[in-house]
Every structure is written in C-alpha cells, then in structure tokens.
Amino acid sequence: MHPLVKLVGILCALLLINKYNFYFNLLLFFFIVAISFFIKFSIPKLIFRLKFFLIITFFLYVFNTPGEYIFLWPYLSPSYEGLFLGSTQIMRLINSVAIITIMISLMSYQTLIETFYLIFKPLKRFGIDAKRFAVRLYLTMEYVKTFQSTRKLRFNLNDLSSMLLYSNNKNLMNLSYIQINEERVNSSSVLLIALIVSITFFLIFCL
Known part of the structure; x- marks a missing residue:
C-alpha cells in the first residue's frame, strides 16, 4: 500500500471523529480496542500517557460550558452539557491519538x-x-x-x-545517507484514495 493512502486514511478518520458525536466515537473506541488486541497495541498505556491532558481538557469543558448546572458549590458548578461535551471531546482525543499512533507503529x-x-x-x-x-x-x-x-x-x-x-x-x-524511494502512486492506490475520500464526504455531508 502506498504511504499516501495511509495518510489520506488518517486524515479522513480524523474528519469523521470530529464530525460525529459521543456515541459514534464510543463505538469507534471499542473497534480500536478490538483491533489493538490483534496488533498488540496497549490502549490503557496510551490513555495513561495522556492522562493529564485528558483530565485538563475534560474539566475545561465541564466547568466552562453553559447549560443546566449541577449545583455543588456556588462558584464552581459543572453543567450537564459540559459533562456530555467533555466526555465527547475525551473520546475524540483518545480515538485520534490511537489511530495516528497505530498507523505510525505499523509503518517502518x-x-x-x-x-x-x-x-x-x-x-x-x-x-x-x-x-x-x-x-x-x-x-x-x-x-x-x-x-x-x-x-x-x-x-x-x-x-x-x-x-x-x-x-x-x-x-x-x-x-x-538516506535513500528515499519516490514511489509513484499507481492506479489502484488512486482508486483507493478516491473511494476513501468519497465515503468520507458522503458520511459528512449526506448523513
């Protein structure tokens, strides 16, 4: 497979992750976890490395998103909308980093x-x-x-x-000294790229 196909696949996956909500990203997360067992990729280790970034991102959404507030303390109350958006953003970040890391790990x-x-x-x-x-x-x-x-x-x-x-x-x-093989994109790779891009645009703009 031409490297450009993998690059386009990663970009399209990131677009879909950003487009859809929490439930889509949750299903995608379970799919990534299932794949990780076959390629021996540790999702818990990835989450542990990102823990501080994920926690800070979550709290930023929880306490800075207006909506119906959960009264805990007069000056510091999270909102239901913030909890949902924070959870969604956490899933998006985990899925994005996991896909990029897996694709890179599969490359020489x-x-x-x-x-x-x-x-x-x-x-x-x-x-x-x-x-x-x-x-x-x-x-x-x-x-x-x-x-x-x-x-x-x-x-x-x-x-x-x-x-x-x-x-x-x-x-x-x-x-x-590095030998870079500028491999030309063959017809099958072009067709595969066109298929990936077409499916991505269909899912973004038609669904």
Missing part, C-alpha cells in the same frame, strides 16, 4: 520518512526543504532508538537538548 522507519517527505515536498516553493526535514527526522528517530536500546525510556531536558542539537548538526546531516 523508511516508510514513515518517505511519507513525511511526500507531505513536505509540495511546500518547497515556501522555502521548506523536504530532504533536510527527512534527514533530521531520521537522525531524531535513530537517537530515540539509541535511548530505547540502552533501556533509557524517559527523557530529561538535557537529553532533549542533545537530541535537538544532534538533529540540527549540519556536519552530521551531511554524513548521513
């Missing part, structure tokens, strides 16, 4: 770099060098892989600083 380093290269290549007229970005992405991923191989799974500020300096080192970038 080479495919992932080629995908981002295809994304940034049309932006050359705006002064964005897609090749340099691909090299920096490769260096960063290699640096992360080095940390994982030494069982150092948590980064501190010094590690992050070293990573950024390493990925911006022009001498190191010149010594690194």
